[in-house]
Amino acid sequence: MEATVKKVYLGTTHFHEANEMVRAALAQADTVQLEDVFAQRYLGCTMPAGKRLEIFGTPGNDMACYMDGGSIEVFGNAQDQIGNTMNGGEVVIHGRCGDAAGYAMRGGHIFVRDNCGWRVGINMKQYEEKVPAIVIGGDAGSFLGEYMAGGIIVLLGQPGEYLATGMHGGVMFLARRPDERLVADGLVCEPVDEEGLAVLRPLLAAYNRHFARELGKPIAEDGAGFWALRPASSRPYATLYAN
Template sequence: MASKEQGKMVVTLGTVHFKEANEAVREALDAADTVELREVFAQRYLGCGMPAGKRLEIHGVPGNDMACYMDGGRIEVFGNAQDQVANTMNDGDIVIHGRVGDAAGYGMRGGRILVRDDCGWRVGIHMKQYQDKCPSIVIGGNAGSFLGEYMAGGVIVLMGHAGPYLATGMHGGVMYLRHELDECDIPEGLVQEPLEDCDRAVIARLLGEYNDAFADELGGPVDASGEGFVRLRPASSRPYANLYA
């Protein structure tokens, strides 16, 4: 199942059960900093708890909860990814050369997710930030319903169109949308407004990283200037204050 090629471990998973798959991946990561996974067929929990300094290159479709609790390192998926990518992730980088399923970034506390194409429902739900920890998600295509639901911190950049119930319950963080919302579609308690210089700097950094990952596949870089984007944020830093005595 495992071999060493050009200084990195190569593990072929095939249809092996996810428990055996993860045991093989952990053994390979103990032996090398970079591990390439081939013939990945929806095995769950790949890269779970992976520390800084490690790298996974995944060829195929990883299953649910890839990179859950990840604490550093980098995972690159050459294909689509399933649901709950980066569940409660603390740090690290995830690059997906395709689309991602539902609830990516659930409770995410740090790190970054770059998605070349679309995403499913409830991406960025319960994202949060603290001090210098500021998670970010960049979505190159369209988003399903409830993007940024109950979002408490961090940054989401959406280049495609948002689905229904955008930012429901959002009470922290910021979204940058390339497609301005109609006034009637702005969720209660949020404001849509033009960018400031600090916003453009954030977008330039994140879309620059997006271009580094995907420009060759897309036939050229996307515009990273922030032109045409708007900012969506909570109108108040304490939107639920009236619910407490």
């Protein structure tokens, strides 16, 4: 069966009415192209597998919140909290994103071509086969991976201050070794081993599929020179609690 495409023009429509328009369009088509998007919130919220949004403009906060398997591609920048508590699917940003992307994210992938704001990946988690991943092509603001409990963050640029504060699960792959003062007590930072490379390389390849053409050349996909940042213990705060 041939996939169906529907266009919706949002303009300055209030976010409540805008989301009603989007939901109605998704009920009729597999792919919905949103034109003239001006910061409407909650676009793609709870969207299921098999549905796709293509966004031309700037979506507002909480895009893809609770998304459950669909795909969203933004041809421009995105605002705060994209992928809030996202459960599955893929988000691709052809630009930068704001703060707290992937907040409490528990599944799916987010790819950002350029920089991101503060607190990206805060409270990320994973369970069994659900391993969320965020790939940032530029620099990150402060508190990247704050209280991270699981999942994967890949950073191709420079991290900000307070890197991985309170991190107690998951792994962060960094394209260059961070300054020692950024590595907090309870964390270890070491060159990526073969097991880590097996996880990292497919994410780098996916980043290239999305962005290499517009960046002018692909990034290296072999993972050479990357560093892995992770908790030194699976229970880093055990001593804070009574037995």
